[in-house]
Amino acid sequence: MFPFLGFSQPDMDSHWExxxxxxxxxxxxxxxxxxxxxxxxxxxxxxxxxxxxxEYLDFAQNIGNKSHEATALNTLGVAQYFKGNLAKxxxxxxxxxxxxxxxxxxxxxxxxxxxxxxxxxLMGDYDNAMACHIRNLKISEQLDLKNMIGSAxxxxxxxxxxxxxxxxxxxxxxxxxxxxxxxxNKRNFANTLVSMGNIYLEKDSIQKALNCFNxxxxxxxxxxxxxxxxTxxxxxxxxxxxxxxxxxxxxxxxxxxxxxxxxxxxxxxxxxxxxxxLVHEADKNYSNAxxxxxxxxxLSFEIDEVEVKAVSAEALWRLYKIDGNHKKSLExxxxxxxxxxxxxNEQNQKAVIQQEFKYKFEKKQVKVxxxxxxxxLKQETEALSKQKQQRIILVAVISGLIxxxxxxxxxFNRLRITKSQKDEIFEQKREIESQKEFVxxxxxxxxxxxNYAERIQRSFLATETLLNENLGEHFIYFNPKEAVSGDFYxxxxxxxxxxxxxxxxxxGHGVPGAIMSILNISSIEKAVENKASxxxxxxxxxxxxxxxxxxxxxxxxxxxxGMDASLISFNAEKTVMQYVAAHNxxxxxxxxxxxxxxxxxxxxxxxxxxxIPFEGGEIELQKGDIxxxxxxxxxxxxxxxxxKKYKVKPFKRLLLxxxxxxxxxxxxxxxxxFDEWKRDLEQVDDVCVIGVRV
Numbered sequence: 001m002f003p004f005l006g007f008s009q010p011d012m013d014s015h016w017e018x019x020x021x022x023x024x025x026x027x028x029x030x031x032x033x034x035x036x037x038x039x040x041x042x043x044x045x046x047x048x049x050x051x052x053x054x055e056y057l058d059f060a061q062n063i064g065n066k067s068h069e070a071t072a073l074n075t076l077g078v079a080q081y082f083k084g085n086l087a088k089x090x091x092x093x094x095x096x097x098x099x100x101x102x103x104x105x106x107x108x109x110x111x112x113x114x115x116x117x118x119x120x121x122l123m124g125d126y127d128n129a130m131a132c133h134i135r136n137l138k139i140s141e142q143l144d145l146k147n148m149i150g151s152a153x154x155x156x157x158x159x160x161x162x163x164x165x166x167x168x169x170x171x172x173x174x175x176x177x178x179x180x181x182x183x184x185n186k187r188n189f190a191n192t193l194v195s196m197g198n199i200y201l202e203k204d205s206i207q208k209a210l211n212c213f214n215x216x217x218x219x220x221x222x223x224x225x226x227x228x229x230x231t232x233x234x235x236x237x238x239x240x241x242x243x244x245x246x247x248x249x250x251x252x253x254x255x256x257x258x259x260x261x262x263x264x265x266x267x268x269x270x271x272x273x274x275x276x277x278l279v280h281e282a283d284k285n286y287s288n289a290x291x292x293x294x295x296x297x298x299l300s301f302e303i304d305e306v307e308v309k310a311v312s313a314e315a316l317w318r319l320y321k322i323d324g325n326h327k328k329s330l331e332x333x334x335x336x337x338x339x340x341x342x343x344x345n346e347q348n349q350k351a352v353i354q355q356e357f358k359y360k361f362e363k364k365q366v367k368v369x370x371x372x373x374x375x376x377l378k379q380e381t382e383a384l385s386k387q388k389q390q391r392i393i394l395v396a397v398i399s400g401l402i403x404x405x406x407x408x409x410x411x412f413n414r415l416r417i418t419k420s421q422k423d424e425i426f427e428q429k430r431e432i433e434s435q436k437e438f439v440x441x442x443x444x445x446x447x448x449x450x451n452y453a454e455r456i457q458r459s460f461l462a463t464e465t466l467l468n469e470n471l472g473e474h475f476i477y478f479n480p481k482e483a484v485s486g487d488f489y490x491x492x493x494x495x496x497x498x499x500x501x502x503x504x505x506x507x508g509h510g511v512p513g514a515i516m517s518i519l520n521i522s523s524i525e526k527a528v529e530n531k532a533s534x535x536x537x538x539x540x541x542x543x544x545x546x547x548x549x550x551x552x553x554x555x556x557x558x559x560x561x562g563m564d565a566s567l568i569s570f571n572a573e574k575t576v577m578q579y580v581a582a583h584n585x586x587x588x589x590x591x592x593x594x595x596x597x598x599x600x601x602x603x604x605x606x607x608x609x610x611x612i613p614f615e616g617g618e619i620e621l622q623k624g625d626i627x628x629x630x631x632x633x634x635x636x637x638x639x640x641x642x643x644k645k646y647k648v649k650p651f652k653r654l655l656l657x658x659x660x661x662x663x664x665x666x667x668x669x670x671x672x673x674f675d676e677w678k679r680d681l682e683q684v685d686d687v688c689v690i691g692v693r694v
Contacts, residue, residue, distance in 0.1 A: 030060060030068045037075055046264055050079045054645065061642060070099040070108055073643070074115065081119055084266040084303030087682055089119050095643040110139045110148045117155045122267075124307055126159050133159070147188065150179035154192055161199060162307070170199050190219035190228055194235060201239055209239055230259035230268055237275050241282065250279045266303050270296045274315060281319060290319050297332075301512050310336055454483045457514050460521045462491035462501070470499040471692050472574075475667035479633075479674065479687040486513020487631050487686035490521050494569055496533040498578070503690045504565030505584065505631035507605070513686065519549060520563045520604070535567040535580035536616030543604045543614075550606065562605015566629045570621075574694050577627065580616035587628040587652065588619070589659045594652055625694040626659055633687035634670075639677035646677055663693055 033056045037049050057072035077092030097112035117132035133155035140148035157172030173196045180189040197212030213235045220228035237252030253275040260268035273296035280289035297312040313336040320329035467474060476489055486506040494500050502524060506516040520542070527541035546562050564583035570576070579586055581599035588595040597617070602609045621627075635651045638644065658669050670689060 484514035503629035507561035633685035
């Protein structure tokens with residue numbers, strides 16, 4: 001868990017003053033904006049923190065300060081971690097680590113490795129997680145960074161905990177706890193208490209678990225760590241459920257959920273929904289148990305935590321089986337098996353054991369080598385008598401024999417343990433092999449289902465024939481992040497016979513985004529069927545349909561999903577364009593200049609201002625005009641030499657520089673530029689860009 005510090009307003013005003021008014025003191029300015037990000041926004045308004053961190057990154061790069069550039073990238077990684085975007089967090093942490101290696105910032109390297117280890121752990125990649133924590137432990141021990149030593153020990157403990165090695169995990173946690181207490185790091189001390197409490201809870205040591213959770217809650221309240229308070233409340237809910245205090249458990253889960261929802265902490269919200277589901281299951285209220293279990297399952301696909309997906313699917317498998325819905329039960333069992341096996345496979349377990357042994361052996365060998373080198377130095381520099389030399393030789397031989405004996409005993413003990421572990425792994429391997437065929441069939445069925453879903457989604461998109469007949473020269477650059485997409489493009493005739501085209505970005509991507517896109521397209525088409533003839537009328541009607549449909553999603557306030565989108569329509573002669581833009585802008589290039597039609601600051605869906613109708617507008621077109629509608633995926637892609645976002649201004653410049661080309665050539669240029677910019681980095685979002693020449 002990362003720090004959450006609450007600063008008073010005077011402190012924040014002081015930081016802002018330094019950022020805005022300090023001149024020719026780059027370090028002072030950057031430290032000020034860093035304090036503003038971490039102390040004012042990162043754990044309360046993460047989106048604002050990301051905007052500030054990007055500005056901080058630009059400033060650091062412009063003045064060539066590599067240390068602050070690495071810090072900015074690390075901060076962006078923490079923000080994405082907090083939002084549940086673990087793959088994005090990994091990319092930022094790796095870039096930060098690479099810079100810190102290049103400038104030999106070992107303290108910074110330790111921090112990056114700690115963050116990488118924690119994030120790999122949540123993704124179920126225990127091999128890489130252990131490698132990062134062990135590397136961090138070596139660096140932090142060399143530098144005597146006690147805080148990072150404690151963090152590394154906790155990270156290693158978490159991996160052993162997930163592997164079911166509870167006693168070994170508890171040993172590492174206790175060692176970490178002692179270090180955190182010694183240096184007075186209250187936050188990490190509380191975090192470690194929470195982890196130990198979870199192990200005690202699993203071992204049925206209820207009083208020890210309760211003591212850990214209560215003490216950690218008090219510390220989190222003292223340091224104003226809201227995320228920590230929510231975590232402790234969730235754990236107290238689990239403890240209350242285990243001891244049969246169901247109403248008390250429900251109260252704890254709801255208190256924690258309120259905090260986690262306000263913070264936007266999706267991972268913790270999932271755990272609270274799952275906890276509420278468990279309470280209803282214990283009360284044999286299976287309809288409510290399924291309701292909250294499904295909310296947790298759906299939400300789990302918005303973050304990158306493998307374990308969360310596995311546990312959510314396992315819960316639904318059990319509930320559907322109790323409910324008698326065997327088809328859904330089988331589906332959830334297949335999903336559970338796939339994600340469980342990605343967490344607990346033989347390679348992961350072997351890698352964890354081998355790396356821990358390698359570290360302990362290397363540490364012991366360093367001590368032996370140091371003793372040996374000291375002995376040689378002593379022999380070379382001192383003029384000893386023959387008797388003393390013989391004594392030293394005798395002592396050295398005896399010491400060598402003792403060391404050899406200890407080493408042989410150590411190896412024998414490890415072989416005995418390894419044999420026991422191999423026996424266990426062999427049994428697990430037999431079980432896995434017995435399920436292999438079933439898993440392969442399940443995987444094929446899921447893959448086939450996703451491919452089928454992609455074909456279904458494509459059937460909702462505008463056809464090339466329809467677009468060619470009505471738009472003339474145009475292009476559509478459609479580049480989904482995955483097989484199915486939250487972005488979509490739609491086209492059709494309105495009631496006034498104008499031809500309309502929509503470019504939209506639905507909430508989410510992948511399978512959840514694709515499902516949302518089908519709902520959004522259906523809502524647009526329903527609005528058109530109800531005689532909506534202007535783009536603003538279409539969006540106003542579609543918004544009502546989307547809100548009404550998502551009221552049934554089971555959440556307290558009704559679904560807040562929908563789409564950021566634009567809709568343009570042309571008369572038969574293409575001399576007049578009517579439009580509406582919800583969050584996504586519309587650009588027109590005319591005679592070498594770009595006209596930016598600003599978007600209305602609300603989505604097509606539930607929003608604080610959803611009672612305000614979309615207004616839209618109308619513009620007369622000129623021959624040669626090129627209209628562009630787009631989602632935010634292109635300009636948000638990270639890449640280039642410095643791993644930065646592409647951003648809006650360079651994208652506008654790209655379009656202006658290539659507006660003289662044919663639409664097919666523009667499409668190719670946009671595609672090539674995206675690939676060149678992205679390089680080997682992961683694509684972060686779906687991309688859709690539409691261009692139409694008048």
